[in-house]
Amino acid sequence: MTLQATPLNSAHRAAGAKMVDFGGWDMPVNYGSQIEEHHAVRTDAGMFDVSHMCVVDLEGANVRAFLRGLLANNVDKLQVPGKALYSAMLNPEGGVIDDLIVYFFREDWFRLVVNAGTAEKDVAWMRQQNDATNSGLTITPRRDGLTDTTNAIALVAVQGPNARAKVWEVLPQTKAASEAMKPFNVVIVPDTAFGEAMVARTGYTGEDGFEIGVPATQVEALWNALIAAGVKPAGLGARDTLRLEAGMNLYGQDMDDSVNPLDAGLGWTIDLVSERDFIGKAALQAKGQNAQFVGLILREKGGILRAHQKVIAASGEGSEKFGEITSGTFSPSMQQAIALARVPMDVQVGDTVHVEIRDKKLAASVVKLPFVRNGKVLAV
Secondary structure: OOOEOOOOHHHHHHOOOEEEEEOOEEEEEEOOOHHHHHHHHHHOOEEEEOOOOEEEEEEOOOHHHHHHHHEOOOHHHOOOOOEEEEEEEEOOOOOEEEEEEEEEEEOOEEEEEEOOOOHHHHHHHHHHHHHHOOOOOEEEEOOEOOEOHHHOEEEEEEEOOOHHHHHHHHOHHHHHHHOOOOOOEEEEEOOOEOEOEEEEOOOOOOOOEEEEEEEHHHHHHHHHHHHHOOOEEOOHHHHHHHHHHOOOOOEOOOEOOOOOHHHHOOHHHOOOOOOOOOOOHHHHHHHOOOOEEEEEEEOOOOOOOOOOOEEEEOOOOOHHHOEEEEEEEEEOOOOEEEEEEEEOOOOOOOOEEEEEEOOEEEEEEEEOOOOEEOOEEOOO
16 A cells, blocks of 8 residues: 655655654654654654645635534634634534634635544535535645645644744744734734745644644745754654643544544533534434543553553452543653543542553553643643
């Protein structure tokens, strides 16, 4: 099978990155030291190639009404151009088709950024709903392979306490528009050295920073300029430890189209209060929440917490249906094994549970998420 490649593939290889198959994409897992890349984001500035993700433009007079019915979060929260919203897109059974960010630019133009592995499925679903509702929208994916290269937008995430300052060194034309911008806002600057730039104050690491979209033909020049400004390239390995420390879900691991988002810690993104209807709402109302999403810290030596390990009560009772780890790793910031897990509703923060690791049952503490945010360890 031929792997898909982002416009930065040759730059990764030239830098000596270790490349892996990531959902059909040829992506860098690290450039030498995953730990150094992790700490660069927590203490200074690191950057990730996220061009495998897909920008999708939705345009037309009925786009807001269409998104009211398509997304579980309420786009009516977006009343000021430049605001952004995190949401799930659900199937009729209430499962998560994808999690995404939606940006509001004009009443006839909203932009979504969706996950890499679900992009084709997502666009097909949007087009199906567009036809079913006679919304008359133009739905345009802006990623290589789904559009021509001249129309493609490549994405780079620059994250860390010094990320914004270093971006302004490279993109000085964006500073005036983005300096006072609060998190979950976005601006488009038409004329930079790298073409039109979308600069969003969003990210997937628990640190401040920007996610930047530029024409795919310009992204390698932007990447090299950021390196020259002292931004450290980081791969999928650091991206995973950072997002897990930040308590952020990974699609396909912590939730998917078979998972109730209320059981995946996404209740805050689901608007069940307003009268607005959306795909999957009736199913969620019927099912309700049946589990909770928590953090675990391993308290005994002898293993690392990993996805699909069984979580059992400290007493051992009811272990056959107690809980399961969805994501786990060794935290570079905490120097402890941590995990995200789905457990029963009666489990409380501070409880001790056991995790089955090979032939051992090791004690772990239930903690409130996130583990780490803005360089500070919050869970102990």
